[in-house]
Amino acid sequence: MAKGRYHHGDLRAALLDAAEGLVRERGADGWSLREASARVGVSPSAAYHHFASRDTLVRALSERVLSRLGGLLAAACERAARETADPGACERVARETADPHRRLIALGRGYLHWAIEDPAVARLVFGAGATGPDSRVSPHPHDVLAAELDRLADLGALPAASRPGAEFVVWAPIHGLAVLLIDGLIRVDDARAFDLQAERVIRATLNGLCHEPAPSGDWPAVHSAHTDRRSHLGQEGEQVGPGAGDLLRQGE
Incomplete structure (x- = not known):
């Protein structure tokens, strides 16, 4: 399902969803951009097209929340x-x-x-x-x-x-x-x-x-x-x- 969402062009939103799930499981600091990428089913390099770092992903998630x-x-x-x-x-x-x-x-x-x-x-x-x-x-x-x-x-x-x-x-x-x-x-x-x-x-x-x-x-x-x-x-x-x-x- 995650890969399907990516192929439909929703990788940014999928990464935000994954990050939000990781925050609920491990807290604000207990996860990495690599883990969020793996949860979505893409490589870290694909995630970097949307978020230059974990910090930028956290910033975007905070704005959405x-x-x-x-x-x-x-x-x-x-x-x-x-x-x-x-x-x-x-x-x-x-x-x-x-x-x-x-x-x-x-x-x-x-x-x-x-x-x-x-x-x-x-x-x-x-x-x-x-x-x-x-x-x-x-x-x-x-x-x-x-x-x-x-x-x-x-x-x-x-x-x-x-x-x-x-x-x-x-x-x-x-x-x-x-x-x-x-x-x-x-x-x-x-x-x-x-x-x-x-x-x-x-x-x-x-x-x-x-x-x-x-x-x-x-x-x-x-x-x-x-x-x-x-x-x-x-x-x-x-x-x-x-x-x-x-x-x-x-x-x-």
Whole structure:
């Protein structure tokens, strides 16, 4: 089957699938490009036509996983909206105003479930250097989170002064909780407790953002490989591409 996929021109995708399987079996570092090639049924020289090294294969896999995660989180937010909204637009607006945080809570739960259900692959993209300023990820999980925070700010559920950099403030505790859970440092009793803990972390973080005192100067700038890439593209006058906010709004 692997060779058939290759002969149909899907060698790159087949190598990514093989690498993802190896990550689940052996972790992020316990395999080689040669092993991924053998699993697909091709020689390493054939694999080199698509990936110059194991590192480039890992980078491409990380980008694919992050894109998949971004889509998962965006879908979780939209599903949360549909589950509590009547078909009538007025009723939907009323419900969103009554509990504007439910979409972000769904995002946090989605992130945690993803990490817990696929810990080896999650660790791959958690690793420093998994992606870089030239990576192409769409929709990026950061952009999905940013779109939800923009939505809260537009609704008046997040103070405008607290919006800059809030992505990193929200990401830190939910990511920390994910790492603690997959490392076994903390445990929850059941699925309901799992979801409630995610909700508590999100609500507590948003409450803190809503009541934080204004700093004497600006809040410190925080960067990631993704934000640096977007900043670089913007400075060069290039089209950054549709952000998650655009993608989410297209679905409304």
